[in-house]
Amino acid sequence: DSLIRISGVDKRFANGTVALRDLSLDIGQRQFISFLGPSGCGKSTALRMIAGLTAPSTGSIEWSKESGAASKHVHDIGFVFQEPTLMPWATVFDNVYLPLRLVGTSRKAAQPLVEEALEQVGLANFAAVYPRELSGGMKMRVSIARAMVTRPRVLLMDEPFAALDEMTRVKLNNDVLRLWSEHDLTVIFVTHSVWESVYLSNRIIVMAARPGRVVDDITISAPYPRD
Ligand code: ADP
Ligand code: ADP
Numbered sequence: 001d002s003l004i005r006i007s008g009v010d011k012r013f014a015n016g017t018v019a020l021r022d023l024s025l026d027i028g029q030r031q032f033i034s035f036l037g038p039s040g041c042g043k044s045t046a047l048r049m050i051a052g053l054t055a056p057s058t059g060s061i062e063w064s065k066e067s068g069a070a071s072k073h074v075h076d077i078g079f080v081f082q083e084p085t086l087m088p089w090a091t092v093f094d095n096v097y098l099p100l101r102l103v104g105t106s107r108k109a110a111q112p113l114v115e116e117a118l119e120q121v122g123l124a125n126f127a128a129v130y131p132r133e134l135s136g137g138m139k140m141r142v143s144i145a146r147a148m149v150t151r152p153r154v155l156l157m158d159e160p161f162a163a164l165d166e167m168t169r170v171k172l173n174n175d176v177l178r179l180w181s182e183h184d185l186t187v188i189f190v191t192h193s194v195w196e197s198v199y200l201s202n203r204i205i206v207m208a209a210r211p212g213r214v215v216d217d218i219t220i221s222a223p224y225p226r227d
Pocket of ligand 2: 017
């Protein structure tokens with residue numbers, strides 16, 4: 001079933017740069033999709049448009065009726081950036097609590113949700129710790145917990161592990177796969193790593209630059225159930 005339908009989308013910035021040309025894509029529920037391509041092919045722009053952070057110049061991005069208010073309420077989307085972007089003055093707990101606080105959830109009501117989100121990324125014992133005490137991989141786990149704490153339908157990840165060493169990266173890949181398999185979750189994962197896209201996804205959207213466009217759409221039948 002189609003969850004997000006992207007039809008004939010172009011993105012042209014004010015300075016004339018065409019970041020994306022004629023993007024059309026049906027994204028199904030429970031898919032794990034990678035946007036794979038070199039720097040500048042419009043991967044981040046595509047992700048930001050899906051998140052509603054920037055609008056298409058032409059074309060449309062529609063969410064299925066079934067996904068309810070997904071297109072209007074940011075809390076149906078979790079976003080993980082390349083940098084963990086944690087508040088250094090706040091504990092791990094408060095960092096993960098933030099999206100719930102922003103929609104008016106009390107600390108008390110949020111507590112079990114924050115604890116569960118931290119548990120899912122193996123950081124149950126780190127709630128009281130400050131970000132500076134954590135490794136890069138752990139900070140990224142906090143960032144993932146923060147994205148998941150609102151129980152989004154769609155998790156958008158923009159080259160989240162590019163700055164991490166390869167061992168840490170594989171561990172985090174496995175965490176994301178586990179999150180995805182345990183939740184009713186669609187993941188859209190931006191990467192320029194071929195192995196990462198093959199390891200993670202059941203569908204790879206291959207892109208090229210100047211102008212940014214889709215050049216291939218590959219479905220992977222993995223040796224384990226993914227649909
Ligand atoms: P990727 O994520 O694949 O590296 P981006 O989506 O970040 O690609 O960028 C696609 C193209 O659009 C690049 O040429 C980039 O320089 C350009 N671009 C991105 N954001 C802007 C902007 N705000 N203004 C002008 N050009 C931009
Ligand atoms: P990333 O590679 O992680 O997507 P960038 O460094 O390309 O991030 O972009 C950082 C910010 O700068 C984004 O908000 C993006 O839209 C903007 N940006 C990127 N390229 C350009 C550009 N050529 N002109 C203006 N803004 C840009």
